[in-house]
Ligand SMILES: Nc1ncnc2c1ncn2[C@@H]1O[C@H](COP(=O)(O)OP(=O)(O)O)[C@@H](O)[C@H]1O
């Protein structure tokens with residue numbers, strides 16, 4: 001049930017500060033889109049508007065629209081908490097509940113939603129851990145604390161937690177930036193597998209990663225410090241990397257700035 005996202009003329013503000021300007025972008029179901037660009041150009045900001053997570057910052061607001069298939073995520077009566085279930089998120093720093101067991105970490109969202117049936121919780125925990133390529137490493141220690149896992153395992157635990165509530169879209173904000181190369185490759189392999197079930201949007205500062213994992217790449221940039229971030233170019237990843245339309249994109253991907 002992966003869904004499409006359609007971003008139309010999106011502007012994002014933190015109070016008086018205009019952080020991102022006029023972004024329009026389509027994201028196909030069961031595809032991976034990478035957001036790339038220099039620090040501060042609004043990648044995380046745009047990502048967070050895709051599940052209304054920016055609203056936890058007081059004074060943050062958007063204009064324009066974000067649609068999940070036909071549903072306007074900012075429409076009247078749409079509950080942001082429900083949006084965050086449908087559009088799950090994985091953060092830069094793995095953030096499991098450190099003292100909670102591995103199993104309970106995975107099903108925390110379901111428990112919060114009132115699911116009490118132990119057999120059901122165990123079933124979802126196993127399916128989600130398998131889905132996150134973590135099951136074999138943790139199946140004998142499900143009652144041990146999540147904080148005892150390695151960084152790469154913790155990030156996969158967070159992915160298991162995100163998929164346990166059956167989302168349609170997964171947002172990942174630099175999910176590998178705190179990981180070693182082996183764990184990074186494990187997450188990249190996992191993204192390739194998850195794509196058959198979910199629509200994925202990933203922010204990455206690692207250009208090779210964007211080229212390896214994504215179907216579509218969106219390059220953001222800032223005209224100047226203090227100006228809003230803008231979407232400079234978006235297209236099939238192979239085109240953006242081999243034949244960028246804009247000079248700024250070419251300069252960025254060839255490492256001339258950023
Ligand atoms: N919670 C926030 N409150 C105020 N300004 C913010 C907040 N988060 C980000 N910004 C500002 O918005 C701009 C874009 O930031 P961000 O989306 O984090 O960029 P990126 O992820 O591309 O590095 C920056 O100028 C940043 O300082």
Ligand SMILES: [Mg+2]
Nearest residue numbers: 043044045203
């Ligand atoms: Mg960011």
